[in-house]
Amino acid sequence: MRALTKSNYLVGLECPRYLWVVFNQPEKIRKATIAEEFKFKEGDKVGQMAKKLFPEGIDLPTDYKKNIRETKEALKKKKPLFEAGFEFNNCFSRADILVPVGDEWDIIEVKSGTKVKDINIHDVSFQKYVYEGNGLKIRKCFLLHLNKDFVRDGEIDINNLFEKDDITADVEKAIKGINKRIKELFEFVSLKTPPRAGLSLVKLFKDGHHDCFIEGCVDLPENHVFCLYRGNKLACELYENGIEKVKDIPEDIKLNVKQKIQKDCEINGKIYVDKKRIKEFMKKLQYPLYYLDFETFSTAIPMFDGLKPYSQVCFQFSLHVVEKEGEKPEHYEFLYEGNRDPRKEFILALKRVLGDKGSVVVYNQSFEINRLKELGEQFPEYKDWVDSVLKRIIDLLIPFREFSYYNPKQHGSASIKKVLPAICGKSYEGMEIDNGGTASVEFYNMAYGDCKDKEKTRENLLKYCELDTLAEVMIVNELEKIVGMNKSE
Template identity: 25%
Template sequence: MFDLALTSVTKSQFLQFLRCTNAFHLVREGIVPKPPSASFGGHLEWNQFLQLCRERFPSSATIEKTMEKEESFQKTLEWISEKKSIFHAHLRSDRYVSTVEYLEYDAERDGWILWDFRPIGSLKQDILRSFYFHKKVAEGMSLNILAFKLIRIQTKYIHPGGEIDLENYLLIEDITSRMFAEMGTRETEWEQFEEEINKTIGQSVRFSFLEAKPSCRSLKTCLSPNHCAKGKENAKEIFDFRDSSELAKGWFALGYNSYESVPNSELSPIQRIQKEVHVTGKTHFDKVAFENYLTNVTKTVAFLDFESINPYLPLYPQTRPFQHVPYLYSLHIWDSETDTLTHKTYLHEDLGTDPRISVLSQLQKDLPAGITIFSFNDFFEKLIIQETAEVFPEFLEFWERVKSMFIDLAMPFKKLWIYHPGQNGKASLKEILPCFSTESHGGLSIREGQDANYQYLRLIKKQVTAEEKKRVLDDLIAYCKLDSYGLFLIYRMILERLSVI
């Protein structure tokens, strides 16, 4: 039981409610912690992005983050009364509070424009909902809201080098007409939100995975199955079925709570494979599919993995926002006839320079010509080489030579030519590797690509000590090395199952 009337309601809670009523109450009542919203590395660029946005509005007042909460509300009221435009305006009305990135006063129309600054490439529903929340709080303060404007990133912007060209990098989008066109939808969402708050004041909330609308689509993403599916917490394995989507929720409603409980008549051919594997505990292996898949593989093969950064503030000439720029690769080369495994790696340590030329130059030397190259989701590795070659034509011949030599080692796992019960429906390298080998990313300091991205950006932005820098560089090499070595282990396992080595 929790008295919602005693505490302020924030924008993030409103958005959480629209995603899942259960989650809103679970977080609000302190039953579970608020789920993290920030991605790896976002804060490393945010302040610079914010400053670029603010440069478009000189001589505006700013509510500093160092202010106490009550002081920030009072200062905002003071400046509103003086009709000043305000960065980071703190609004409060009734039980709602919100922080608006920029509250602009329009003297000609004697009203206010709500602005948001987002380092994203496209307009999202949550932005429209956020604007509506700000609008309701502002109107509760008797502010006349005239328009809604967004500053976001122009994803087609190509950085020429040097200072970022703000006119072409930042895209100002007036979304007022879109907001008014969808106002009916927003009003319905708001009415549902207020109704939920009012009916649960001082009441015990009943959590139900099936009844809450909107709600989670899967128990796997549920914040607390112990509350939302009490007594059926372990039923979440039926949500591991591939391509089940809303079907799994229907199965759950029918009382199915395990792989074996779902009738074959309800399952697709791939899902039946999954069920059989989980019931028998035996790995599925489609020998014919693999024989066709590996028909043209060379005797000597390579296993390649890149690590990259994809900053939304471009760092290097001829790069776009969010473009993946390689700074590290790991390459294992295996001669199956001599059973010789060789490892090559390159990490760009000259942090003040563009890594692309150095990375591709060294890869050209390390990668033997005319051999099969395995990568996991090879679209990424091919895109890295292609985009680099388009900017630096000296690599075009290399790109033309290697692009047809790639084979995607993720494909057999996506198509379920092979499936291990330990995968639990997943097909990522991190999930697959421990199922078929003694290796795992669990013991590494860096365990996923997003963290590797973040750690290298920290190095570039000099947010590490000299001692920490060495450790981070070593951790990056170790992480990337295990990725390419893991590909070798998986490939060798496949060959052993085919009995060709």
């Protein structure tokens, strides 16, 4: 049987069924999305940057057999080792960095995150188990992660870019019972049929990477119990008791108001509308209406001055303007064309087309508000203007988040990707770029990386962002029809 790696160990703790698929039906593993691949590459960049903290370190090959063989020889040199690999009891692990301290070694696990997570502790506990099984004396365990407060100012200062946390005590706790857990995982993958999925299992850590829905670990009906609004714990209990559909939830199960709306809509096959609350929301809209949406990208290691790890960099906006009630919207757009810092051009372009009166309509306001605040801080000369815009923002998410309108086609979600087809019959399906994650990576590759067809990518980015604000216009128009009012009433 193939060896159990640390990544598969963690997957197995989250979902035994998915681990079984990894070992027995690898052809069924979903291909990583372009956004996921970008995230992996960002992690690699962080790993390479961390090596600079140990200039005498020895890089070891990644080839399995060669790695193990050369690791044994490299240990004798008593220097920091990168990617040192060991096998023990059919478990294999490579260390990001092993640092010699006398006759002992320190494990330094490098992560591209900005804090210690429970999953990191279990990751290192598996490593410690394998390394000590090979006779290494492990002195301490550390997590080397990005410093969330680091702000770039000129060349990257790697000593301030990273923080190193001692996680030795936590690893000692996590390693207890590891032999039993590993034995169980090997038993799972040896089964002829896959074991249960990890949906309702009690997890050792809450911040894992596996998603049973995305990975197709379960076959659930439409509008299943996991669609319940904020019903995670309840959904698990229902699922464990054989209840899969929202409409089949027993009467004696206590539901909150929004969950009751979901259930009633499922049973009756109807749309729920609270006209009074929708009218109250609509009355807040003041002409001219500016329907606005931003697109951003972020990198683990900040690219430009004034940025922190994972700071969002605005590179595109779409704006539909309706000057007066009943008029057709006029469209404005911006998409950065260079290969440097797009922020200044972005804010200047937005300032030119965003008038000083009227509501600024966005969907999920925290995103646009936070980006505008950041721009105001990064470019103080525009702070007063930014503050004036912030006062005018209206969040179109509100009537859907509050269930003033609910259509079973939303599947419990208030996301614009779910609301648009439910209320307007239009969707993002079939578009070359159909989500923000893909848009971010496509732009990054176009501006700073390798892009085979920049003209086509640019066209796709413009179409995607335009639909975001056109969707806002369409949704407001539909709400107006539903409640039978003019926005000026």
